[in-house]
Amino acid sequence: MSSPVEPPAEPAIQKKIIFKVFGLGGAGCNAAGFASMAGFPGVEFLAVNTDSQSLDACAVPGKFVLGASRTRGLGAGGDPELGRAAAEEDVEKIRSFCAGADIIFLLAGLGGGTGTGAAPVFARVARESGALVLALVTLPFDFEGDRRQLQAQTGLQHLKVQADAVICLPNRKLFKLLDENTSVLEGFKISNSLLAEGLRGIWRMLTQTGLINVDFADLCAVTRGRHAASFFATAEASGEKRVEQVIEKLLAHPLLDGGQVLNESDSLLVSIVGGPDLMMSEIHKLMEPLHRHCENAHIIFGAAIDQAFAGRLSVTLIASRRRQEEDPPSLLAAPPDKIESMQFLDTEDKERPASRFVAPPTALSDEKRAHIMRVQGGRSRKKLSRLQKELPLEIVFKGRFEKSEPTIRHGEDLDVPTYIRRGVPLN
């Protein structure tokens, strides 16, 4: 018989969530080093690289040389296959690292060898060991070349299959943040710091119990979807006009393409952290323009109060949009042999079935697969037709001048409202 004392004991059992952050590859280690210095109380950091030399230079306390027997600690040489093979070799070790964690963050720079190859393996192993996996990855700069872009894109797709949530930071968008005189070193540093900043924003969102709480399920709801592209942005401001400043910063944020991403996003997670002086009207003022910017999006909203944020306001946005150009069912539902032919990774190690990056298709029965095909196929059709409806409205609206001769000056059709031609937002 249960005593009346027992129920209160139950919350006490609720253990603290254990976070682990893995930095994979050169970029991932740097970002992890950056983040670990910034101080995340109670978060365990681990830097993982195939290159022992660069690992030594890393500031993270926990280090691990991946695939030491295969690469002899000399790096993966930009070859994702080698990175993946190295990770597969140490799969047991990885499992031991993952043990006990509730949420695992993976930080990696996609496009190279270790990050691209090992990240999906880590994600898979981490998930197998019962943790939720969130990957924060960078995509290469344009100047890094097409090959790395391609590797990064392929790696990203694999990672999306394995991780619970993937948020990416396309480095090429950083160019808008950098000025002429920024050195290469600084450029990568900014990229790393943004990654760390994103990590911090999400960590804060998940750990701090808010007035209006956001949990990992909400995060997954936004980022989930195998072909969703997710973007994050954080902004902070203090003082009298902090709400206006934060909105201005967010809308001008290069990672959001100046608000363009918001317009296209299907789901949006907004997390606000403020001091005890955060006012209801401020939340309202903040949310109103965001709602207007993404009318069609599903918006999840959270707010938390932190004593340290007195007089300040920090907002983290995670926006995600489903891409149309990719055929949703292709990765999951295509027969395995067909997938193999598409992979650039699976050329050699046929005897290593565990190394396949693809989600195991065996988990799906034929019936289930057909169902997924039908549902997702249906969704993509709906998307397309909606897109078509919007186009003529935006481009050729002329109202009462529809039938009259257009007034063209310097190649501009003056019958179209000026504010539309100049792209002035009404907010």
Add this chain to the structure above:
Amino acid sequence: MFDSSSIIVGLEMGTSKICVVAGEVNAANVLNIIGLGQSRSRGVRKGEIADASLASEDVRNAIVEAEQMANVEIRSVYLGVTGNHLRGFNNHGVHPVVSADREITAEDVQDVIKNAKAINLPVDNTVVHAIRQLFQVDGQHGIQNPVGMYGARVEVDVHVVHGHVNRLKNSIAVVRGLQLEVDEIVFTGLASALALLSNEQKELGSLVIDLGAGATGYVVYSEGIIKHTGVLAVGGDHISNDLAYGLKVPLGRAEQLKIERGGASVDDSVKGQTISSNGELGLPAKIINLEHLRRIMSLRLEETFELIEAELSGLGLTDRLRAGVLICGGGARIPGIHGLAQNIFQMPAFLGKANSISGLKSALDQPEFATAIGLVKFGSLQQKRKPSAGLAGGLKKTLAELFRK
């Protein structure tokens, strides 16, 4: 009986209204406005006829109103024309003086003007106006009247306004269809400038902008002569249309909002303000953001002015406008339009008023009627010239000259 020839009537077929002004030249040779008629225009788009039968009906109503007010019968009108097809440019003519003593005669002047008018126009275009500018005699600039001077070579600049012949005919046909004669067609921007500008302002240099509903006409006077004219087929209708689209309200409501709450600038007083539009019968009420309304309007007006400014500064005319900018037409009523014009043109801007004419005060004070009044003024100037400069007069003179030899 009343001498009907002294009655001069201006007819402006605007995009929002059709306006008829009747004037007479009294014994003291002063133009006096005696009648005014107007009706809502339905058959005109961007200053050009879009529906001839509707336009004809509206013109008839306006004419009848003016006839009743002035108590005269209108037989002929000076017709204002505008539209995107009208273009103005300057042309140059040269004529050698052939007489033995090198004295320049009136015939030489006519010949040089004729040369200047001989221009290559696109096939379907015709000259609406050829306005004489200043003469040059043997390279000496700035001569207003070279008759009686000595020289070997006379040159002249003319400002030519030309337009598409069939579109001009459309307007004329509407008037003719009402059994009225068209004395002459006049570019409306030019008519507005005539109504608004005093001789001093023409001398100092002024820009007149006629912000109509369908089209915006502009005329530059400097050193007493017309330097440049132009039409931009953008006007008040565009503002209403922008508002209807941007605020998502019906066009009629947008028009009303423009008149009641419009303004050319986005100032702090409207920031974050909203007004609730009590919808017409059957339509739900709607909250309208005043800041959006102003922003849409101000962007459109700003752009219109900027286009004109760019054109004028391209021609090097902006620093010749010492008397500033005068704005007339319905758009002149937009609050703050002068400030906006002042900012963009970097010179003082005023509301244009027809002040050099006497008559109905109610008509003269309205910026909307400037064009129609200007048409009457144009007519009065033409009639003064007629006895001497008309075709018959000229011919008579030439024959007399021949016989004298």
